[in-house]
Amino acid sequence: MTDLLTTLDPSRKGGDPDAPGARALLARVMTGPTPSRRRFLRPVLVAVAAAVVVTMTPPQIVTSYANAAVEIHREGDQYVARILDPFADHARFTEAFRAVGLDVRIEPLPASPLSAGKSMGMMIGGTWDRPEEIGGEFAYGGVVLSAAPEPKGCDPGSDPGCSMIVRVPAGFPGSVSVRLGRPARPGEEYADFDRAVEPGGPLHGVKLRHGASVKEIRAEAGRRGLRVTYKEIQIAPDGALSFVEPGRTPTGKWTVWNAWQVREGEVRLLVTEQRLSQNPFYNGSAPPPNL
Amino acid sequence: MTPDDFEAVYRGTYERLTRYAVRRCASAQDAADVVADTYAVAWRKREKIPSGAEAVLWLYAVARRVLSEHRKKGRRHRDDRLVAEMADLYAETPGVEMSVIGQTFRALPDGDRELLALVAWEGLGHDEIAVTLGITRNNVRVRLHRARRRFAAALAANGVPTSFAVAPVFEAGPSSCLGEIG
Numbered sequence: 001m002t003d004l005l006t007t008l009d010p011s012r013k014g015g016d017p018d019a020p021g022a023r024a025l026l027a028r029v030m031t032g033p034t035p036s037r038r039r040f041l042r043p044v045l046v047a048v049a050a051a052v053v054v055t056m057t058p059p060q061i062v063t064s065y066a067n068a069a070v071e072i073h074r075e076g077d078q079y080v081a082r083i084l085d086p087f088a089d090h091a092r093f094t095e096a097f098r099a100v101g102l103d104v105r106i107e108p109l110p111a112s113p114l115s116a117g118k119s120m121g122m123m124i125g126g127t128w129d130r131p132e133e134i135g136g137e138f139a140y141g142g143v144v145l146s147a148a149p150e151p152k153g154c155d156p157g158s159d160p161g162c163s164m165i166v167r168v169p170a171g172f173p174g175s176v177s178v179r180l181g182r183p184a185r186p187g188e189e190y191a192d193f194d195r196a197v198e199p200g201g202p203l204h205g206v207k208l209r210h211g212a213s214v215k216e217i218r219a220e221a222g223r224r225g226l227r228v229t230y231k232e233i234q235i236a237p238d239g240a241l242s243f244v245e246p247g248r249t250p251t252g253k254w255t256v257w258n259a260w261q262v263r264e265g266e267v268r269l270l271v272t273e274q275r276l277s278q279n280p281f282y283n284g285s286a287p288p289p290n291l
Numbered sequence: 292m293t294p295d296d297f298e299a300v301y302r303g304t305y306e307r308l309t310r311y312a313v314r315r316c317a318s319a320q321d322a323a324d325v326v327a328d329t330y331a332v333a334w335r336k337r338e339k340i341p342s343g344a345e346a347v348l349w350l351y352a353v354a355r356r357v358l359s360e361h362r363k364k365g366r367r368h369r370d371d372r373l374v375a376e377m378a379d380l381y382a383e384t385p386g387v388e389m390s391v392i393g394q395t396f397r398a399l400p401d402g403d404r405e406l407l408a409l410v411a412w413e414g415l416g417h418d419e420i421a422v423t424l425g426i427t428r429n430n431v432r433v434r435l436h437r438a439r440r441r442f443a444a445a446l447a448a449n450g451v452p453t454s455f456a457v458a459p460v461f462e463a464g465p466s467s468c469l470g471e472i473g
């Protein structure tokens with residue numbers, strides 16, 4: 001009887017723990033809260049005692065540090081890190097932040113020219129008695145954690161004097177992981193796939209806010225020398241979207257609601273066979289994309 | 292359990308746990324939440340993770356609780372990459388005819404559905420199901436027998452002949468995740 005169900009399996013295959021999202025999840029999970037302190041007190045004490053015996057001098061925490069990748073110095077109640085080489089080995093960043101007593105990791109990810117050299121987001125781990133927010137941003141001890149080019153709005157790739165700056169409160173007990181865009185190698189998939197229609201993106205100028213026909217967008221992509229692939233949009237009862245390989249090749253009459261940049265020269269159109277009453281990407285709680 | 296041990300558990304169970312989540316959540320976003328929350332709980336309780344083959348059963352049990360909690364939570368920050376990776380794990384959409392079987396399966400009581408899924412999809416034996424659900428082996432046998440009987444009866448009532456094929460198990464309902472047992 002259950003044999004009959006076997007072929008109904010909704011999952012095609014299992015996830016790959018080495019995929020970027022899976023690796024990031026593991027890193028994030030392992031910076032989470034640890035088990036209750038009481039249970040761990042004894043082993044910790046033993047470990048500390050052992051460490052003292054072995055290393056007679058504990059590692060020295062300094063207030064400034066520089067290597068070829070990053071330069072860090074203290075300004076009042078915060079550390080300011082200037083990324084000198086966004087494409088350096090991530091271990092160089094980790095080592096520099098550790099030297100000033102911070103757990104900050106810079107995670108370089110393949111990106112389109114739009115995001116190369118810039119932050120693509122920051123993940124903060126740890127637990128606090130009183131989470132703070134200043135202007136909607138996460139803060140600790142009155143200092144906002146940030147990772148952004150300075151002077152504000154500049155482009156680290158082209159503007160002289162423009163660098164990515166990471167600001168972290170001194171003594172911050174949590175962990176920080178910054179997703180830093182680095183130029184993708186030929187054929188490598190972009191982590192900033194959702195910027196296809198932005199200025200500078202491969203499909204900038206294409207209007208998808210109210211949907212467009214596959215025929216029209218395919219022709220426009222062809223004129224721009226882009227290879228086109230498709231994902232069909234599925235909408236769950238709660239409005240959540242998922243994307244699957246279309247059951248058959250979309251015809252020109254299908255509707256395009258969004259487009260991703262997959263890699264250099266390739267875009268992925270998010271389509272439905274039937275036209276919908278409104279753009280499903282424009283209906284979420286998050287700020288709507290600029291379609 | 293050291294961080295290295297935990298990483299080994301993560302790597303050793305990720306494939307099966309992601310499939311478990313994908314099988315019970317209609318959307319990749321929800322599946323990503325369930326996977327992320329399950330491993331977050333596992334990290335907090337890592338001293339309780341059993342060694343060897345039982346680790347994944349323990350994680351299934353955690354994922355079950357996460358699924359039932361998931362309904363109560365709103366959406367939150369998600370890693371786009373993880374969601375995209377989850378989306379890639381879903382089987383292709385089957386035809387309309389097949390979805391009759393899917394609908395029938397979906398309409399079963401939660402407990403029946405979960406038992407049948409653990410057998411058919413997770414491929415668990417009675418002993419393993421007993422560990423996952425925290426019930427006795429004999430209880431598994433009795434419940435499973437009843438679940439199979441109800442499924443067969445429901446299929447017959449829907450005019451589905453005894454030959455079966457691929458079907459989706461999610462299509463409608465208040466939540467896009469299935470699989471919690473009340």
